Amino acid sequence: MSKVKYYYDSDTLSYRKIEQKKGRKFGIAALGVVGTFLAGFVLLLIYLNIPQLETPKEKKYRRELENMVFQYDLMNKRLSRNEEILKEVAERDDNIYRLYFGANPIPADVRNAGFGGVNRYKNLEGYDNSNMIIESSERIDKLTKQIVVQSKSLDEIAELAEQKEELLATIPAIQPIQNSDLKRMASGYGWRSDPFTKARKFHYGMDFSAATGTPVYASGNGVVKRADANSTGYGRHIRIDHGFNYMSLYAHLSKYNVKKGQKVKRGDIIGYVGNTGRSVAPHLHYEIFKDGKKINPRNFYYGSLTPEEFAEMLKASNLVNETLD
The missing domain is CATH 1.10.8 (Helicase, Ruva Protein; domain 3)
Known part of the structure; x- marks a missing residue:
């Protein structure tokens, strides 16, 4: 309810009601509207020109964005x-x-x-x-x-x-005949003189001169693939499959100590030195195959020879002499 205002009239000695003019009311209302608009405009200008003024929601988003950038940097470093x-x-x-x-x-x-x-x-x-x-x-x-x-x-x-x-x-890693049983290194891998024809011929193994009956040792673990005399020139011989495409051959034996299909370990006695086959004296002819090709056996004695013995073996195997087979 609007309040009614009065004033004291001294002429009539009584109170009279104050009557407001309609134009004045409209003016006051218009002035209020204009004032409100101006105040809002000023506040908008202040808001747009003072960046540090943020709403709580904007502060929350800004913090989330800063945290995301921080976590991204950490992730990149990791x-x-x-x-x-x-x-x-x-x-x-x-x-x-x-x-x-x-x-x-x-x-x-x-x-x-x-x-x-x-x-x-x-x-x-x-x-x-x-x-x-x-x-x-x-x-x-x-x-x-x-x-x-x-x-x-x-x-x-x-x-x-x-x-x-x-x-x-x-892998074949020891000498097939012990040094104590060895008379001499008769011939090594390479071009040598054939004892029968005297012509130069490539010798694909190593000849160990030893007395008949001297033990012959398996140079590595494997399976005996052959123990027979059915290969030209080798006489009684043994072939051991070591796996990994390695095979060793022991020729001119006097007798066997193993049979085909038997598993052997490095150092097992597999046979004995002899003079069978194409041979001019008791000895062991020793070969190593890798991937089906004959390779120099002298590189496979690291498991049984001292450095001095190995050096002596190299010197003897390099001599250009006559083979025993």
């Missing part, structure tokens, strides 16, 4: 660190582990290959921070793929390590 660690592991893998186990290094294009074909990140486009998000996603995907490649490589290395242990036990 990614960079993980990339460096993986790079170090890959270098060790290629230059140490795979080299030691005789495996070929993994090609760089396999380790660093990206993802071809369709755009994998199309769903990340169209946002304010799309470039940042796509770049990080690409780095994570690439790192993940490199980890998979490295994991498979380490699995292969682990398998090679197990095979290496088996290889070290099976």
Whole structure:
């Protein structure tokens, strides 16, 4: 209810009601409207020209944005660190582990290959921070793929390590006749004079001169593939399959101590020196095959000779002399 105002009229000695003019009311209302508009306009100008004025919601969004940028920087640092660690592991893998186990290094294009074909990140486009998000996603995907490649490589290395242990036990690594039983190193691998024709002929093994009946030892673990006299020139001989494409041959034996199919270990007596086959004196003719090819046996005596004995054996095996078979 609006209040009614009065004034005291001294002429009539009574109170009279104050009557307000309509134009004055309208003026006061208009002035209020204009004042309100001006006040709002001034406040808007102040708001637009003073950046530090933020609403609580804007402060919340700003803090979330700052935290997102901070977390993104942390993630990038972690990614960079993980990339460096993986790079170090890959270098060790290629230059140490795979080299030691005789495996070929993994090609760089396999380790660093990206993802071809369709755009994998199309769903990340169209946002304010799309470039940042796509770049990080690409780095994570690439790192993940490199980890998979490295994991498979380490699995292969682990398998090679197990095979290496088996290889070290099976590879021909000792002299098939003990030095104490050896009369002399009669002939080595290479061009030599044939005792029957006197012509130069390539000698594919090593001849150990020893008395008939001298024990002959398996130079590595394996399975006896042959123990017979059915190969021209070798007389009674034994062939041992060592696995890993290695095979050793022991020829001109007087008798056998093993039979075909028998498993033997390095150092087992497999037979005895003789003079059977194409031979001019009791001796052991010893050969090593790798991948089906005859190779120089002198490189496989690290398991039984001292450095001095090995040097002496090398000197004797290099002499150009006449073979015994």
